[in-house]
Amino acid sequence: MNDLADSGHPVIALTGATGFIGTALRERLVAAGYRVRALYRPRPGRVLENAPGVKWIAGDLNDRDALAALVKGADAVVHCAGNVRGARAADFDVVNEAGVIDIVRAAREESHCHRFLLVSSLAAREPQLSDYSRSKWLGERALAAHAGDLVWAALRPPAVYGPGDREMLPLFQSMARGIAPIPGSGDGRFSLIHVSDLASAIVAWLRSDTQSGQTFELDDGHAGGYDWDTVLSAASRVLRDNAPIRRLLIPTPLLRAIAGANRTAARVFGYAPMLTPGKVRELTHADWVCDGRAFTRATGWTPEIGFERGLAATLGNTVTH
Template sequence: MSETPDDGRPVVALTGATGFIGAALSEHLVRAGYRVRALYRPRRGRVMHSASGLKWIAGDLDDKDALAAVMDGAHAVIHCAGSVRGASQADFDRVNERGVINTVEAALLAPSCERFLLISSLAAREPQLSDYARSKHLGEQALAARAGRLTWAAIRPPAVYGPGDREMLPLFQGMARGIAAIPGAGDGRFSLIHVADLASAVVAWLGTEGASGAIYELDDGHARGYDWDTVLGTAAQVLRDGAPIRRLHIPVPVLRFVARANRLGARLFGYAPMLTPGKVREITHADWVSNSAPFMQATGWQPAVPFREGLAQTLGKPLTALNGTPP
């Protein structure tokens, strides 16, 4: 069943809808009563099926005609598309900065479009750490400089997890087997958020009239973030019936060596590496704790998925009542 024209539901344009976060966003937006126009990159063998409330538009962030089609009749834009892999600063900037510029310009050409929400990253708070972090920071700056008449905001989620995630899943699967690979000394603190809470935050922003130009951090409401003791204690109860999880610390020099080899290999063979020297600086940074209080005040949003419940969902484990377990 395709999108029904002019059925009274507001239209939201969505980029990055085929990714882990984007897929959750499209589902939550349709459930909340929006019609979604979603941009996807066509490739051989890929067939996207439009459904009630969801219409797919083929194209990419450099395709002005496709961006115009996505924006047609849209009241708001959720720009979720981004690149987390790259061999150089230019690789990240092409998507995470230039992609924002192209999408904003397309939104400004659509008379119906009034609002623009950028899904950024907590890494943008520390642009000196990596090419990725800098590119996300540049994307935020590009939006601020070019938004014009649009009411805009940017959301900086911390590490996002949940069913369908591929980035954090290997870590959680290792925990389920009794081993946790921890980068460096593992003495930092960090926030987490379940993908359903991130999606509900987007819906909350769409439903709130607020001032333009805010950059918000998000988290799952766990005060002062997490340390590895708390995460592993929770994982031991949820995934292993209380059996301990052994820490496997990976020394920073080893991470740096692998990252340099990755970068060299990327230049020689033309692939986009995940672990780079910048990524090592990111994952060993001491403070990735978010403060979602300003967003909660502005929108009334509240996170609903504690880590214990979200971890069980992610691994498909039944969640039983356990007294005295970490949150």
Template sequence: MADTIALTGATGFVGAAVARRLTTAGHRIQALIRPASIYKQPADIAAEWIAGDLDDVQSLQRLVKGVAAVIHCAGAVRGSTREHFNRINADGLARLVRATVNQHPMPRLLLISSLSAREPHLSHYAASKRQGERLLTEQSHQLSWTIYRPCAVYGPGDREILPVFKWMAKGIAPVLGSGNGRFSLIYVNDLAEAIATWLDRNCCQSGTYELHDGNPGGYSWHDVINTIRQLRRKAMVRLQIPLVLVKLTAALNLLAARTVGYAPMLTPGKVCELSHPDWVCDNAALISATGWTPKILLPEGLQLTLSA
């Protein structure tokens, strides 16, 4: 049944895909938008846009008023300080939870966390995602909550992995260190489908679920490079980038970000995440709880991503 849903992060990569999937299914969306990001409002998403911020309690109260469910996709994914990540990924979530539990009837809440929460010692980002999860599980009391922990998400509109895929499509394949670490991937529309399934089937409450594209052992960078080489049908040049060089660049970038005042993606913490050898995750619990199954494996997902 079509419901009214509160959505955060709809101007972002994941949230926009979720908004498109839900509006296509006929749901009405109340979407939080930061005033400075009005220009990012996707023209093809028919939502009631609610101006506000995760820092602003009143806008969160307006956001969740009268909704059947809250889907929390907003988050800080780049930044230079622990405080920045915690303020958005933990304190902002706490405010959203408080606004949600004050609603009658109380909506269900789905938190889009991250697989990085499995290794909170690696970065401020990972620690803040874990902190957000802890806060939701310990303080939500009567709230019906679910946590999704996606692995790396890719697709059109992504700003993290897509630039690397595009270099590879041009024939230059940067490889960090040995490139032998393994990671799971998920195409953004499969993640949006998993979120729609949570919503429509009213299932898998109060649990933490990992999700990936259906390839159980994940991928190495060599697998990704080989897949893109097969799609392009051309040779590729592999550029082995020493870890020490990336660490140095990340440290300089962090220094520059703190001096000039921008939110950096490449930081020493991000390098710790990137060089972690095991980001493979397990879909089984989510599939068994919801019946959702991912549909897009890497060759098709890369084709869709690179041709968009």
């Protein structure tokens, strides 16, 4: 493959293209007839070969030359890249805020590019909870401040799951064994979305004629979100032939103690932790319910994958009812 822009098909510049969401989206875009320029982070021994419909661009979000190559001839940018691990606020801000500014500026400098979609997070709705949620909120504000004449939108998906996900898979596997470790009191409500539905929503936005400057929440269409009783009941049917799943509540004080020690150790030894005090506040927040109807009205998109079907697909099972 040489110049994707010469193919006659719309070209999408995609960041985060090797991640869980980015991989599903890359495949969906190609299947939908788009050509994808995909940014990936180079490291020793890592060379990604171009494939039909995909041209790989090596570089980071702070690499101006790589970003210019990424957006060259692109009709739109979909920015999926983000950082979910860190011991300090700066660990998140350098990617989730500054990275947005860098890729938006590159898009504005490419005369052919007119649209920009930021894949944010529902966490941005509660920026006070954690360094991560604040950084996603700052990324949305950075997009609004620097987008100029670009037609832009930000998507706030809730917890995303599906084949290839590493974050929720351990929970689902534990449920299949009959135990559900649940952070805090287990009294909160939350929305979910399957990665395939998220990818189809992004394609719907690219094909739509929505107004610029909108922020949308997305979900799988389950009104009012889920509680743990509903999730465990569904998991029992799908994974255990209706055998019960026992709750294992992990007290919030214990989570805080572990998270505090983890953050201190991460700062000393220089690794990027997942469980931090901020992450505990996210996990135990009572309301992560969202409503995707505004996005449906704007684009015509509707979710197709409910939790039972999505759970079965994630673990390689088949729902027959």
